[in-house]
Amino acid sequence: MKVLALILSTSLLYFSVLQLSRAADTISAAQSITSTNTLVSSGQSFELGLFSAGNSEAWYLGIWYKNFPTIVVWVANRENPVADSHGSLKLSKNGSLVLLDQMNNTIWSSTSSQVAEDPVAQLLENGNLVVREKDKTDSESYIWESFNFPSDTLLPEMKVGRDFRTGLNRFLTSWKNASDPSLGEYTYGIDNLTLPQLVVAKGSKKLFRTGPWNGVQFSGTPDSGNKRVVKPIYVYDTNEFYYMYEVAESSILTRVKLSETGLAQRLVLNEGSTEWAVMYTLLNDRCDNYRECGANGICRTSKSPSCECLQGFVPKAQNEWDVLNWESGCIRQTPLDCQKEAGFLKVRNVKLPDLSEFWANTKMSVQECEAECLRNCSCVAYASSDIPNGGSGCLMWFGDLIDMQEFLEEDVEQDIHIKMPFSELGGTGKKDKRVILISVISAVSVLPLLALLCWCILLKKRGRNVSTSTGSRSIKEDWELPLFDFKTIATATNNFSHTNKLGEGGFGPVYKANLTREEFIAVKRLSKDSGQGIEEFKNEVTMIANLQHWNLVKLLGCCIEREERMLIYEYMPNKSLDCFIFDQNRKVLVNWQKRLNIIMGIARGLLYLHQDSRLRIIHRDLKSSNILLDDELNPKISDFGIARIFGRNQTEAKTKRVIGTYGYMSPEYAIDGKFSEKSDVFSFGVLLLEIVSGRKNRGFHHPDHHHSLLGHVGMVTVE
Template sequence: MAYWHFTTFLCTILHAVTLLKFSIGADTLRPNQTIVNGQTLISQSQIFEVGFFSPGASANSFLGIWYRNTPDVVCWVANRNNPITDPEGVFLAIARNGALVISGAGRVIWSANSSGRVASNPILQLLDTGNLVVVDEAGESSSPKSYIWQSFDYPSDTRLPGMDMVDNTDTGQEKYLTSWRNSDDPSPGNFSYRIENQGLAEMVIFQGTTKIYRTGQWNGLGFMGTPPYQSPAFKSNFEFKNDVLVSMSEIYNYSMVARLRIEPSGILQRYSMNEKKDKWNLVFTLPQDLCDNYGRCGPYGICNTDKTPICECLKGFAPKAQQEWDWSSGCARIRPLDCGDGDGFVGLSGVKFPDMLKFWLNTSMTIDECRAECLKNCNCTAYANPYRTGGRSGCLIWFGDLIDIREVPGADNKQILYIRLPVSELESTNLEKTQRKKKMPGKVRLTLAAAGVVFFCLICCTTLVIRRLKRQAERKNEDLELPLFRLSMIAAATNNFSNGNMIGEGGFGLVYKGNLSAEEEIAVKRLSKTSTQGLEEFKNEVILIVKLQHRNLVRLLGCCIEGEERLLIYEYMQNGSLDYFVFDETRRKLLTWPKRFDIIMGIARGLLYLHHDSRLRIIHRDLKTSNILLDANLNPKISDFGLARTSGCDQSVDRTKRVVGTYGYMAPEYAIDGKFSVKSDVFSMGVLLLEIVSGKRNRGFTYCGHHHSLLGHAWLLWQENKDLELIDECLNDTFVESQVKRCIQVGLLCVQRFPEDRPVMSSVLFMLGSEGVVLPQPKEPGFFMEGSCSNSAENHIRSTESNKGSITITELEPR
């Protein structure tokens, strides 16, 4: 009898497996079927796949959903807390009541119960949205409300379009993202991304229970600390109940494959798939810069990435700490509040409002009533109208410290934060100007206005005449919209371009120091007649740099075009280039670790500006130590834009047959195939990082134990957990271990072989400046398998590539 029961059971299992074999590749699993290791369901449009997988180098298995064309990108994991240690005999099945079960070795590893609804014929189906659902095949409706169970109700680390994030206090329901522990372990990590309804709704990244980033409050149009991403493809749906954000989701668009992921490092990144559906493009990263780090500048501090240092105190406040670099304690009032009519307010616009730690919110009060209400309470420190829709007014009052304020590029300047100060701290100039204007007779104002218009017209006419005369003296195609210097003036300033004034030489030509006056020093780049860079590079450098303004970019003062002479006039950098210090046995000692770290951060900020924040998106293409200039205070400035190119977007990849750059700094895809993008600059940034830390050049690096470059040497040390051996010996007394290790790891992330593995500059800057953040694990660096190059290979490299009978020749030109 027992034999008969066993035979019946075995036949049933074999029948079920046989049925499944016919449905492999289908999107549906039925109660008489199972999925075992190696078998999957595939969504109808072939986008998503569900089955068992092992992440990274892990030996454990999990049930998950991934993208079929990029199977390493997993967007949902079922048994995050219950890894399968032995996949033999493990299977997924759906019970007759609609429950999902992962079983193996006679025990239940993971289960998901239905919502309580009874289904006459439950099936498991993988939808094109990436949602794994249990539905009643006999049911008439296929709407989400009819789902008996769905994976979208249990998010992992990824939000897909159509998936709700929920914070519903009425039902007690919460849906939020939780990071993986690391790339090999999908169990819940330390970071989460969720809705927070504390007064006004905002999105927050937590590390445990500690905030590390917040979007800023919802103002009716968007989250005020995050400029809206202008793309018609990404549309969000928000559901509010009594000003409480109950749920939010991205509207599903079948033509766009996108995802939002909280990384194991705590960084939130949005990706979209390219047109070929085989690669992911990074759209944005949050936090996007150091000012996004929660409370970066402490209480009553305000953060601005365009300033050095990035932190400063609000008006009427002074730093608590004496050290300029320590802003953790924030600022304190210079004079105490008078608590009454003796206080006033100063307006601050274009900022993310402080966190609502202690607050009072009224949704109908006018802004004048709000001001009066604040003055009634001695603990009130600021007030604002939190809304920006339909003329709606309200009152938000802060009590106690004001924390996590930052200036937001492109923010709405009409939304103003009013900070309470004693009258003695308020500027009287604006008030006096206003009163003087009110007292001024109308006729006088009219006369002054008319005189101003006439004066303005005269200036415009004079300027136009002068400009026309200058243009007539120049070639038609050489108008570069930049102040023009006379050749005689520059010759006098440089002592007629004497050798004694020569301070450098590059691919462009010679560089001279000059003095326009006793106070103003200049650097003059003179185009050599034998230069490999000609008029095209000259114009390119002028056209690009004249539109760039950043404290970590060298400032172009003007140019000179007379006859055959082509001159560029720059601000003079007293300390020359970075390589003059970092590779010199004596001068390197002047660059202590704090100063080197400041230089690294300055270069990163400058490169981020070029890639993301400038009017033009610039790829530098020749980032190296000799193109990093240092001013009198050793602040870094990126220079030499002769090879730079504009780019349409972060993910655009261009190709050139004329590869120009500097050996040791060029990315593999650029040096070999002529392909360049912002990720090419990121590779160069990684080389710079490792050179600054080690004090050694990547090109020409030698080590007795192997033949790898500096990048390979750093990679080997990092794998052996000996990364601190890379550090320059002269830094032994000044280095900060956590910063050095972070710089080395970020450097290795930047020099990874494949461009899609490298971070964007916003992520680089965030990782460099964030203590305690778990960083991704770097993969093998570019050129890792290469040994030392021969001289002939260094001088000239050619690669040929045959494609349907055509031959493309890539020439590599050293500089």
């Protein structure tokens, strides 16, 4: 048996500093900071001194949290370290900070166009090291400040962006590695002067971008859903443009760190805690990859495969898309013709395309924006640039639409309107009066036919209701499965309210329902837009009605009324496994013992399906979102919509319709459509790696290669 060992290493910071005998928060030109003392902020939150990282013999001037001395938030001499611990920081008479080595050679110095008469250096409570006149304390009088020269950490009230008056451009730069704070390969800051957006880049290559500021937030940053923690601030005027944030609650500490591998993470420390939690990581999902779906494609994390062409577009190279290579992007199915009328397709809740070819006017209304885009033959899409002010402002795109992503959050209200020929819009939009007149005359002439058609539909609907009732009786007779009426379910789910929604899969949405004050159920409702249909519904009813095991979700009944198809399950209060192992705050709730219990429970359920149940079942879609957790975090396998029954002596089957989730599929199933017990075992192996590592297989990133988590583990095992 091969064993995968996960080794966690921690880089240590060695300090040659001792606490000052007095609580100093300033130094004057007559004082200095040496290797035997530190400068401490007035509120005792931060310290400044010399440190050495890891096994390195180089020493640096830095600022760190006093209570977390291994977390360095700023480094002065990143490219020119002191050879040993015998260094000193002095403040010159004109207001320059100077770092000297043992031989009094200048290692680093602050630069400023201003000269001070009576300067002092002060480490502020927010971690900002400033030089100011002794009798002035306001921020406008700072001669120099460390916040203007960020390292790899963005603290509250620290800015990223440009100062037009001085030409200063503030951005984060990663460390080279955990033992070397010199400039690394990755940066995090604002690009595009006309309409700024936050970007993570490796050199000149974009890796991730947020999308432009829309008056509330950068459309692609998770900060919008964390208003309890941070308050984002964006300023753009004649003097400067910048982004910064403030802490919403004083009891919370938070910072943004750009790691040496290019991951930008927001970390949070709650009051009373000693462990920093990762609130979110930018570039954490495949859809976060810049230009993941190529030109005119959109990435949807809720679907598999995640890349789709926008409506009205088709893959430019279908053979490449067939093997999940989306780099070539999409092209219009029907090219735009400036001589013919066009309309707009509204795409909701998206990260707006990149701003490579665009035009912006903040004074224009949305109605004027639409009219202008229609008049301009080169315009392909438009959107509002300022959501709070009634959706005012105008953005127009020309050429290809690059790096679009769909968001599932309801508070993301950013929409885009894509110009389309009327033929691609089903004939909707503005038409000339002649066409409207002809339509009215035609409508009047066919009214008798419409009346007859409505009568036929009513008769057909009655017949279908009779057929449905017959089908319901058949289900009840065959499986003795309880039937729920639609009215009861609608009432229990508060008429399928969004607040009762637990999630959504390929089958459709799942809702929490209250039958009584103490009795809860989960209702899975077949969506009309679902890729699955009646066959999958019948299949799941057939499967689960005949399966009884502690580690399989229990089917309580179903609802078949009119066009409705719903499955009623036992309610799982902790939702699915992915809500824990991939969530930076909740994963601490599943320690190693609980993870082992979850793994063993899934294995027992799978063994029952393959060997011990009356029906031998191949699940075909085993993944973290299909593992539900009860109130004690016991796992239950769910979603049998695409499962298949195997005969006792059957070893393999083949299908032309490969459905499931990429990243969990075995190679022989994804490529040739062949599936067996081994297919589920392969999926279980991927799931096992995700549970142990806490990383998604398809969302895994490594700076040295582009493999998934599975490929990375394979490389490590070989090495």
